Amino acid sequence: MKKLIITAGDLWSDIDILACALAYEQLLRLEGKDARAVLTAPLNLTVTKDIRDLGLDFEQEFHYDNNKVEFIVVDISLPQYYAKFVDLNKVVEVFDHHFYDELGDLKARLGNSCHIEKVGACATLIWEEFQKRGFSKQISPLNALLIYTAIISNTLNFKAGVTTDRDIKASEELIKIANPPHDWKQRYYEQIEESIMKDPITNMQLDTKIIDLKSGSIAITQIELWDSSRFFKSNSDILDNFLYSQDTKFAFITSPSINKGCNYLYALNSQSEELLKSIWPELEFKNKIAQTKKLYLRKEILPLLLNL
Ligand SMILES: [Mn+2]
Known part of the structure; x- marks a missing residue:
């Protein structure tokens, strides 16, 4: 045998x-x-x-x-x-x-x-x-x-x-x-979050995709957390630098938040916010952060952006 x-x-x-x-x-x-x-x-x-x-x-x-x-x-x-x-x-x-x-x-x-x-x-x-x-x-x-x-x-x-x-x-x-x-x-999920936080830039870069849309290039970073709202609110400097360093016209982080069953989005700039509002008009950004109605994976968001 x-x-x-x-x-x-x-x-x-x-x-x-x-x-x-x-x-x-x-x-x-x-x-x-x-x-x-x-x-x-x-x-x-x-x-x-x-x-x-x-x-x-x-x-x-x-x-x-x-x-x-x-x-x-x-x-x-x-x-x-x-x-x-x-x-x-x-x-x-x-x-x-x-x-x-x-x-x-x-x-x-x-x-x-x-x-x-x-x-x-x-x-x-x-x-x-x-x-x-x-x-x-x-x-x-x-x-x-x-x-x-x-x-x-x-x-x-x-x-x-x-x-x-x-x-x-x-x-x-x-x-x-x-x-x-x-x-x-x-x-x-909190332990995953702790591991990500030991080296957030490297971990976010590992899950970033850059795509060319009709209106310009976009960087989309996905990061799955227990409480994405808390993560976004307490790391805005790191997130701003990270998104800026992608060197694309649009950039955002999409973070499925397991505790809420929805995503939090963190946008690089107002153009990125407007782009996201064109697929979800109900979004309300406050300090670059907005919350979606349900949970989306990046592979579900991408076709929406490519269809614009
Ligand atoms: Mn598998």
């Missing part, structure tokens, strides 16, 4: 990847298989201190004989992003939650072992595997908590447009097993 290596990409490992890899390792072992989670990429901000303190068990280096292993890839479907040690011919199963045209090949080769579905979190698919395969009662509280948190994180507490009924159902089932402290969600 070959050892089943569960892995993902090379750049970073987020909470969704972590939850998928650790929980799927448990499911395969419950089925009597020899499986190991190997995540060589560094854990990113979404794996917070509370989660790192849970005693996560996975390997950070790949040190197996390639002839004795097969690979299962989670949360990534494009082979060019797989960890370097993954031999594509030895990939036997893939889980992901997006649609790409390039998938044809993978789907043809893997058939039913290629699980690509439109759900908010890939980890939702792993929980559904526990249920389908009759092991839902055996999932460890730790793995239940990881999957639950991955769902909260990927769906922005169920407010993001990618959220499906399957994610909501999974989280309701898992919270009973995981039994987290009552303030788990708040602590999760």
